[in-house]
Amino acid sequence: MKYLIFGLIALSYFGITSCSSKKNEQLKRPNILFAIADDQSFAHTSFAGAKFLQTPAFDSIAKKGVYFSNCIAGSPGCAPSRSTIVTGRYHWQNEQSGQHASSWMKKYVPFVDLLETNGYATGLTGKGVAPFQYARNENDSLWRETNAAGIVHSNIRYENKTPEDERTAGGIGPVNYFENFKYFIENVRQNKPFFFWYGSNEPHRSYELDSWKRNNKNREEIEEVPGFFPDNEVIRGDMLDYAVEIEWFDLHLQRMLKYLEDIGELENTIVIVTADNGMPFPRAKANGYDYGIHVPMAICFPDGFPGGRIVDDPVSFADLAPTILEVTKTNSEGMLPISGKSMLDILQSNEQGVVDPLKRYVFSGRERHSSSRYLNWGYPQRMIRSKDFLYIWNIKPERWPAGAPQRIKPDTKDELLPIFGIDENGLHHSDWAYTDIDAAPTKSYIVEHHKEPEIKPYFDWAVAKRPEVEFFDVKNDPYCLNNLAGDPDYAGIEKEMKDALMNELRKSEDPRVVGPDKEVFDSYLRYSPMREFPKPEGME
Numbered sequence: 001m002k003y004l005i006f007g008l009i010a011l012s013y014f015g016i017t018s019c020s021s022k023k024n025e026q027l028k029r030p031n032i033l034f035a036i037a038d039d040q041s042f043a044h045t046s047f048a049g050a051k052f053l054q055t056p057a058f059d060s061i062a063k064k065g066v067y068f069s070n071c072i073a074g075s076p077g078c079a080p081s082r083s084t085i086v087t088g089r090y091h092w093q094n095e096q097s098g099q100h101a102s103s104w105m106k107k108y109v110p111f112v113d114l115l116e117t118n119g120y121a122t123g124l125t126g127k128g129v130a131p132f133q134y135a136r137n138e139n140d141s142l143w144r145e146t147n148a149a150g151i152v153h154s155n156i157r158y159e160n161k162t163p164e165d166e167r168t169a170g171g172i173g174p175v176n177y178f179e180n181f182k183y184f185i186e187n188v189r190q191n192k193p194f195f196f197w198y199g200s201n202e203p204h205r206s207y208e209l210d211s212w213k214r215n216n217k218n219r220e221e222i223e224e225v226p227g228f229f230p231d232n233e234v235i236r237g238d239m240l241d242y243a244v245e246i247e248w249f250d251l252h253l254q255r256m257l258k259y260l261e262d263i264g265e266l267e268n269t270i271v272i273v274t275a276d277n278g279m280p281f282p283r284a285k286a287n288g289y290d291y292g293i294h295v296p297m298a299i300c301f302p303d304g305f306p307g308g309r310i311v312d313d314p315v316s317f318a319d320l321a322p323t324i325l326e327v328t329k330t331n332s333e334g335m336l337p338i339s340g341k342s343m344l345d346i347l348q349s350n351e352q353g354v355v356d357p358l359k360r361y362v363f364s365g366r367e368r369h370s371s372s373r374y375l376n377w378g379y380p381q382r383m384i385r386s387k388d389f390l391y392i393w394n395i396k397p398e399r400w401p402a403g404a405p406q407r408i409k410p411d412t413k414d415e416l417l418p419i420f421g422i423d424e425n426g427l428h429h430s431d432w433a434y435t436d437i438d439a440a441p442t443k444s445y446i447v448e449h450h451k452e453p454e455i456k457p458y459f460d461w462a463v464a465k466r467p468e469v470e471f472f473d474v475k476n477d478p479y480c481l482n483n484l485a486g487d488p489d490y491a492g493i494e495k496e497m498k499d500a501l502m503n504e505l506r507k508s509e510d511p512r513v514v515g516p517d518k519e520v521f522d523s524y525l526r527y528s529p530m531r532e533f534p535k536p537e538g539m540e
Contacts, residue, residue: 029119029193029328030301031269033256036085036197037249038078038127038204039285040275042071042294043478044246052221053243057254058298061273064307065300066347072362072385073277074317076285076292077369078204081276081317082129086110086148088321088338092365092382092510092521097132099521100368101528103143104132109335110148111321112195118330121192124150125180126173127199133527149197154183168215169244170208173201178255185263193328198256203245205280205438212240215247226291227479228283228461229442230454238441242279270301270327272320280438282446282462286369287401288381288392289480290472293364299347301327309352314385316362319343339508354387361386361500365510367521372403372435374533377522379436380512384501390480391497392470395512398536402463403436408532416534420447434463435531471497 044050047059047067074084079100080091087108091098097108110129116122128149135143156179158165177198184196219236229235253273260266274297278284284291297315300307304327318340325332326342346355361384368378380395394401409415418424421432428447430439437443443462450459461481471485471494484490505513511520 028268030304031193031265032115032195032324032328033260033269033271034195034197035200035249035253035256035271035273036082036127037200037246037275037296038202039277039280040203040246040249040296041278041284041291042069042296043291044243044279045296047298048296050243051223052217052240053246055246055250057250057257058273058296060257061271061300062298064302065271065298065309066305066307067310068297068299068315069310069312070314070362070385070387071274071295071297072314072316072364072383073275073293073295075364075366076277076287077366078127078276079129079131080366082149083108083132084317084340085276085320086112086129087335088318088340089336090318090339090363090365090508090510092367092505092512093336093339093508095520096524099524100370101131101526102133102524103140103527104129104134104148105142106144107336108144108148111325111330111332111335112148112150112197114325114330114332114334115195115328117334118328119192120328121184121189121194122150122196123153123181123184123188123194124197124199125152125154125177125184126175127201127204128152128197131528149199150195152180153188154180156180156183168248169211169241171202171206171211171241172245172248175201177252178259181256182259185259195324198253200249200252202249203242203280205440207238207241207245209241209441210237211244212237215240215244217243226281226284227481228291228458229281230446230458232445234445235442238281242281267302270299270304272299273297274317281440281442282402282437282458285438286366286436288364288366288383288390288394288470290390290474290478291480293383293385294474301347305347306350309350311346311352312354312387313346313356313359314362314387315343315346315359316340316364318363323347361497361504363501363504368524368526369436370403371526371529371531372533373399374404374535375522376526376530380521382501382505382510382512384497384504385474386497388473388475389493389497390470390472390474391494391501392472393498393501394466394468394470397466397468399465400434400463401436401466402434404533404536405433405463406534407432407435408534410532414534420450422448431531437462469494469498 045055047062074081083098096102128147135145157174225231275295278292322342364383417432428444449455469485472480
């Protein structure tokens with residue numbers, strides 16, 4: 001992926017000042033604005049070269065601050081990935097509090113709590129550390145009561161069909177993120193430094209179909225469709241609807257930055273912008289491939305971090321908690337042992353490219369995503385990523401990676417819905433099959449046309465069973481289509497990464513490796529809607 005040359009990037013609308021500005025003689029404790037999109041792959045910012053969307057707020061942070069070209073999410077799914085952010089631990093270390101739609105236990109203390117104890121005002125708007133089940137009543141005595149990202153202090157929302165409703169697409173949620181942030185600053189913060197979590201619900205699906213048409217977009221703006229999709233008007237339109245929602249996230253971030261500048265706080269605010277996992281399309285979100293775990297990230301701190309740099313070191317979501325604790329001089333006492341490593345040395349460096357040669361690998365993983373298989377089984381994966389290579393261990397290769405191809409009809413004991421979710425009229429119903437893939441025109445097109453020879457490879461890439469080991473040269477194969485596992489030309493790199501992965505899994509006491517119950521992840525209760533699936537063939 002080619003990045004825009006600094007000199008060609010336009011100045012942002014709000015005129016953010018240089019991150020190389022003079023430090024105050026007595027540096028105040030920094031504020032932190034943490035902005036996280038919901039389902040956005042690394043390639044989809046205008047800073048990264050995407051022409052079919054405009055992200056001026058992200059671009060400004062990336063240009064004036066530090067852009068991380070190899071940021072790897074904790075998981076290709078939202079809940080486990082967000083769990084990694086706030087605990088600094090791999091999701092497999094957090095029991096049910098690292099799994100999708102399970103319960104958040106009190107013992108997994110987020111760094112946000114410690115910031116508040118250390119004198120910070122904390123707040124949240126939008127999607128926090130979710131989806132998790134938090135305590136509902138006194139019977140949930142072991143569960144945390146409030147969201148692990150912070151407290152929602154206000155609930156300012158857009159009202160449908162009013163002059164103030166400026167939303168650009170029907171799929172965009174009602175939360176007015178900027179106004180909630182402004183309320184927090186003016187009514188909650190007082191004179192304290194602040195940590196504020198801006199969690200956009202966009203670009204999570206569902207989207208308004210063809211919203212791009214009234215948002216001045218054109219299919220031809222997409223220079224290249226990801227190689228795991230067919231290139232046609234349906235897929236391009238779906239990507240443009242996705243782009244509309246990314247721009248909505250960026251718009252509210254832009255307003256927050258402008259407001260901080262207006263009140264004189266931008267210089268002393270660390271701004272962190274990222275996304276929880278990749279785009280909600282087949283073979284991206286809920287997959288260990290690069291478009292599932294490789295996300296955008298830029299960090300700017302005018303008073304503290306030399307800017308104008310692109311850093312190629314692989315960094316992990318597990319590294320965020322220790323970084324924030326260190327920069328705010330907050331002790332980690334009270335949290336369980338942190339697995340990530342602080343990035344502060346990288347952020348305070350004047351170098352770019354590979355800054356820390358010793359930081360060679362980062363790790364990610366997944367278990368359950370949606371309710372998509374027999375007995376709510378997941379598709380366990382562990383990933384190790386270097387600057388140039390990605391190694392994936394598919395722990396249960398006998399399972400369907402995107403979910404079972406057929407489910408039991410609701411309110412029946414064993415009546416099956418049509419295979420692949422295709423009805424008698426040839427129409428695909430997303431909730432009937434492969435339900436780890438979000439409902440989407442791209443998904444339906446690929447499934448409905450899977451018998452056509454030119455579409456069959458895309459169908460197989462999205463839903464077919466996979467080998468136990470996959471290994472990719474992501475520098476030259478960002479779409480992860482050429483599996484190099486077993487290739488003698490790469491045997492040395494493959495072995496080194498496998499050994500490094502297994503060492504880290506043993507060190508972090510991953511139950512999938514060290515036990516005692518290697519299947520424990522499939523036993524955790526799910527508090528979101530359930531589906532029933534038939535027993536896989538060959539099981540007694």
